[in-house]
Amino acid sequence: MILTCVVRYALRHSRRPAEPVTATPRHVPARCNPMDDRETDTIFGARIPFVRYCGIEALEAAEGRTRLRLRLRPEHGNNLGIAHGGILCTLLDVALGTAARLTVGAPVVTLDMQTRFLNPGRGTLTAEGRVVRAGSSVLFCEAEIRDEGGALVASATGILKTVAPRADGASAEQVTETER
Numbered sequence: 113m114i115l116t117c118v119v120r121y122a123l124r125h126s127r128r129p130a131e132p133v134t135a136t137p138r139h140v141p142a143r144c145n146p147m148d149d150r151e152t153d154t155i156f157g158a159r160i161p162f163v164r165y166c167g168i169e170a171l172e173a174a175e176g177r178t179r180l181r182l183r184l185r186p187e188h189g190n191n192l193g194i195a196h197g198g199i200l201c202t203l204l205d206v207a208l209g210t211a212a213r214l215t216v217g218a219p220v221v222t223l224d225m226q227t228r229f230l231n232p233g234r235g236t237l238t239a240e241g242r243v244v245r246a247g248s249s250v251l252f253c254e255a256e257i258r259d260e261g262g263a264l265v266a267s268a269t270g271i272l273k274t275v276a277p278r279a280d281g282a283s284a285e286q287v288t289e290t291e292r
Contacts, residue, residue: 155180156210158219166199168206176243178210183236195233195265200257201225204268207241207255212272215243215251219277223250225270233257233265249274 153161155170156178167188171179182188182203190196205222212220241255251274256267 155206156214158210158213160206162202163206166202168203170210171238173210173214176211176215176246178207178214178241180207180210180239180241181236182239184234192232195237197227197229200229200233200237200266201227201268203237203239203257204241204255204266205270207239207257208253208268208270208272209241211241211243211255212246212251212253215246216274218274220251220272221275223271223273225268227266227268229266231259231263231265233259235260237265244269 153159153164155163155168156173167182167185169181169183171181173179180203182199184195184199188195188199204227205225208225209220209222237257237259239255239257241253243251243253245252251272252269253272254267254269257265259265
């Protein structure tokens with residue numbers, strides 16, 4: 113029932129891009145060098161302040177894939193002293209979203225994400241996001257997080273949808289301040 117509603121909503125509110133979407137990146141923002149993003153609120157060219165707040169770093173992007181790193185800090189932990197599920201979900205969502213956004217060259221939103229927690233997260237974690245299939249407005253992606261030893265910590269599959277950038281060019285901060 114819920115999936116049917118999500119699909120109906122996506123179909124009713126989707127805008128088809130002028131050209132077909134493929135799993136190969138058509139558009140990579142001019143500012144897509146991960147090394148350029150280290151001291152800013154951007155990741156692979158998109159301004160997302162929450163990513164910097166969490167400490168997520170961009171490593172590389174190529175052919176519908178992105179790699180990210182998170183060096184766990186004490187505030188990322190749960191009561192067991194391992195990575196909190198919320199930070200793992202955030203890392204997976206960012207991996208899915210960056211792979212999708214770089215593939216279509218447009219902003220995306222996550223419609224659905226299914227997550228599996230497989231091992232405790234400790235130390236430095238690396239995430240990889242991949243586009244499995246790109247439709248005209250909906251992308252199917254997968255992501256995984258591994259620890260320093262290569263053990264699979266968590267994985268996710270996601271459905272993402274392309275969206276038009278805000279016509280007024282306002283950032284999240286500007287929207288929050290003016291619409292309160």
